[in-house]
Amino acid sequence: MAQVQGVALNDNQDPDTRRLVITRDGLAVLLNALRRHGYRLIGPRLGDGAIQFTDIDGVDDLPQGWTAVQEAGHYRLQRRADAALFGYAVGPHSLKRYLHPPRLRLWRMHRDAMQGCSSDSGADPGGDPGGDAETSDRDPQTTAPAGPFAFVGVRPCELRALAIQDRVLLGGQQIDPHYQARRAGCFIVAVACGSPGGTCFCQSMQAGPGLRDGFDLGLTELDTDPTDPPQGQRLLLAIGSARGRALLTEIPHRPATAAEIAQGERVVARAADAMGRHLDGDGLRERLLAVLEHPYWDQVGARCLGCTNCTLVCPTCFCTSVEDHTDLTGQYAERTRRWDSCFTGDFSYIHGGSVRQHRAARYRQWLLHKLATWHDQFGSPGCVGCGRCITWCPVGIDLSAEAAALAAAAASQPGLPTAPPADPSPAPTSAPQPAAMPARRHE
Amino acid sequence: MTKPRRPTLAVWKFASCDGCQLTLLDCEEELLAVAGAVEIARFLEATRAVRPGPYDISLVEGSITTAADRDRIQAVRRESGLLVAIGACAAGGGIQALRNRASLAELTAAVYARPDYLDTLAESTPIAEHVPVDYELRGCPIAKGQLLEVITALLAGRQPVLPPHSVCHDCKLAGQVCVMVAQGIPCLGPLTQAGCGALCPGFQRGCYGCFGPMEQPNRPALDHWLRALGVGTAAAGRLDGRFDPRLQALAEDTGD
Ligand code: SF4
Ligand code: SF4
Ligand code: SF4
Ligand code: SF4
Numbered sequence: 001m002a003q004v005q006g007v008a009l010n011d012n013q014d015p016d017t018r019r020l021v022i023t024r025d026g027l028a029v030l031l032n033a034l035r036r037h038g039y040r041l042i043g044p045r046l047g048d049g050a051i052q053f054t055d056i057d058g059v060d061d062l063p064q065g066w067t068a069v070q071e072a073g074h075y076r077l078q079r080r081a082d083a084a085l086f087g088y089a090v091g092p093h094s095l096k097r098y099l100h101p102p103r104l105r106l107w108r109m110h111r112d113a114m115q116g117c118s119s120d121s122g123a124d125p126g127g128d129p130g131g132d133a134e135t136s137d138r139d140p141q142t143t144a145p146a147g148p149f150a151f152v153g154v155r156p157c158e159l160r161a162l163a164i165q166d167r168v169l170l171g172g173q174q175i176d177p178h179y180q181a182r183r184a185g186c187f188i189v190a191v192a193c194g195s196p197g198g199t200c201f202c203q204s205m206q207a208g209p210g211l212r213d214g215f216d217l218g219l220t221e222l223d224t225d226p227t228d229p230p231q232g233q234r235l236l237l238a239i240g241s242a243r244g245r246a247l248l249t250e251i252p253h254r255p256a257t258a259a260e261i262a263q264g265e266r267v268v269a270r271a272a273d274a275m276g277r278h279l280d281g282d283g284l285r286e287r288l289l290a291v292l293e294h295p296y297w298d299q300v301g302a303r304c305l306g307c308t309n310c311t312l313v314c315p316t317c318f319c320t321s322v323e324d325h326t327d328l329t330g331q332y333a334e335r336t337r338r339w340d341s342c343f344t345g346d347f348s349y350i351h352g353g354s355v356r357q358h359r360a361a362r363y364r365q366w367l368l369h370k371l372a373t374w375h376d377q378f379g380s381p382g383c384v385g386c387g388r389c390i391t392w393c394p395v396g397i398d399l400s401a402e403a404a405a406l407a408a409a410a411a412s413q414p415g416l417p418t419a420p421p422a423d424p425s426p427a428p429t430s431a432p433q434p435a436a437m438p439a440r441r442h443e
Numbered sequence: 444m445t446k447p448r449r450p451t452l453a454v455w456k457f458a459s460c461d462g463c464q465l466t467l468l469d470c471e472e473e474l475l476a477v478a479g480a481v482e483i484a485r486f487l488e489a490t491r492a493v494r495p496g497p498y499d500i501s502l503v504e505g506s507i508t509t510a511a512d513r514d515r516i517q518a519v520r521r522e523s524g525l526l527v528a529i530g531a532c533a534a535g536g537g538i539q540a541l542r543n544r545a546s547l548a549e550l551t552a553a554v555y556a557r558p559d560y561l562d563t564l565a566e567s568t569p570i571a572e573h574v575p576v577d578y579e580l581r582g583c584p585i586a587k588g589q590l591l592e593v594i595t596a597l598l599a600g601r602q603p604v605l606p607p608h609s610v611c612h613d614c615k616l617a618g619q620v621c622v623m624v625a626q627g628i629p630c631l632g633p634l635t636q637a638g639c640g641a642l643c644p645g646f647q648r649g650c651y652g653c654f655g656p657m658e659q660p661n662r663p664a665l666d667h668w669l670r671a672l673g674v675g676t677a678a679a680g681r682l683d684g685r686f687d688p689r690l691q692a693l694a695e696d697t698g699d
Pocket of ligand 1: 310313314315316370382383384385386387388389390399
């Protein structure tokens, strides 16, 4: 993980290459230790028919022995034959939910008796340093006590998405102070993927399924026999930061044997072969930009509902809109930021109407931003291959299939002009900080 | 210095069940503040005392189903500064618009002993088909938060925040797991305008569309998918969007 704006996000300058082993009991001790150190534990947990990413108390909350079948527009929980702790791919939620929350109060203002005004940043005194995620009893995730987050069971695609969010929200001319505050203190326990889902293609996007960096502690769960007791789970452990190493002094562990290390490598290699989806990224940006006016976009537009689900589940989509509210007394006003999406009419509304009138144009904006223009803007694709947009599209529109169809259309029309190569030097990362956030952060 | 005059508020009822008006009384905590901010000049559900018009803000509940009401809405419009249609009946014609799809004579004969006593129009129609409407609050019933949003916005002289995007958008903001994808429950959320906070999916059931069509609903695409999923006739019947006939009409639409 790179240094961003002088903040060491994961201080892994001195990566420790030793491989260690912990058991399920060791993991329990680890999670308890994080809680004791004041972290708010967020991890996988069963709820409402899915493996959610939400508050957990400890290792007993993990969906041990569960997995999920994922296909385009389809997700179903299923029992596994073994007692794996992390035997599933990503669910509907991503870290974005916590680090770039769906609703956030930016500031509020009270008119006092003298008709003067006082305003503040919206942060609760002694509470969340990163602004005030709207409290609502229908959204318990944001009402729980704020604190530095410890994310447990973070997948490689999610780490890649985090690096992209860091680039977008911290690495350019505008720094998002809310993201910065939430991001700075978080502790990451990552897990390599052993059981990819039917919509996963992280291998194609070079994001997974193995772990590289960007975590404090990294786990790879070793296979067990279905007849082993649930307590028999063993996990390879890699240290990714000084903070991770320091915490490890409180956790029972032992060095890994050569056989265990080899077994861990097999788990990841097997996962790489089991990806449900594939996306050929070679020259994809140029090919997509060559078919801007292809009738295929209308074909996708006819199937698309314009519901915004794909953008909101995507771990890298960052667009927001601001809303102002007042109260009945006329003494109070506040400004809230909420997730927005390029699939709405308001998103591209300027004087006279929306720039993107139809779903075809909106789908094109989404697909091109993720797979083509993100390169020009941020120096990488905006997709990490997590498959969420495919699984959670209510009508199963498949980004990997649509991109492949469009790329094939480009290949079959050799007469079309090709796009210039992406600017290899993305925007500078050490620009001066502006005084205020732009009202609306869009593509 | 005299305090500025409080704006006057009137509540009107047409063909409806009173549920939307009751949302105003349901603002328990905020009700005193509402009464402090506006002069409630006409609200028969709360008090028989009626102050004469004109009124700054009129909340109009219900659809137009009789010739008398067709005339009365014109009078209400003349007496009102801003006219806000509240609820699925006022906005779309309501559940009583189910009759628009059948023969009135057959229906009244089936329901009433003496249908000749009835004096009614053949169709139930939304307020906007008769007079200009300034704002429309959707839902059966309306959402309390949206009612307060409109009132506070009008008081502050700002535009109310009433996004026309889908229920799905709010469903995802709330962090809910999609019931259609994860449980195969048919849901009208992708076609329906937000405002309820994705209430039904939050209780593990599909949205039945009471907030009416979102900005650009694509019903053929959703119908096609549901048929492929093998959604049974009972579920498909429930998907008719009976609370807002505009969603029903979309079944024959081609989208955009
Ligand atoms: S575009 Fe789709 S697959 Fe790619 S990162 Fe976003 S949600 Fe995941
Ligand atoms: S403009 Fe880009 S980042 Fe924003 S919602 Fe659309 S695809 Fe996501
Ligand atoms: S692609 Fe799917 S999830 Fe995205 S807006 Fe269209 S229908 Fe909704
Ligand atoms: S449950 Fe319904 S409203 Fe929620 S995302 Fe799914 S389809 Fe949309």
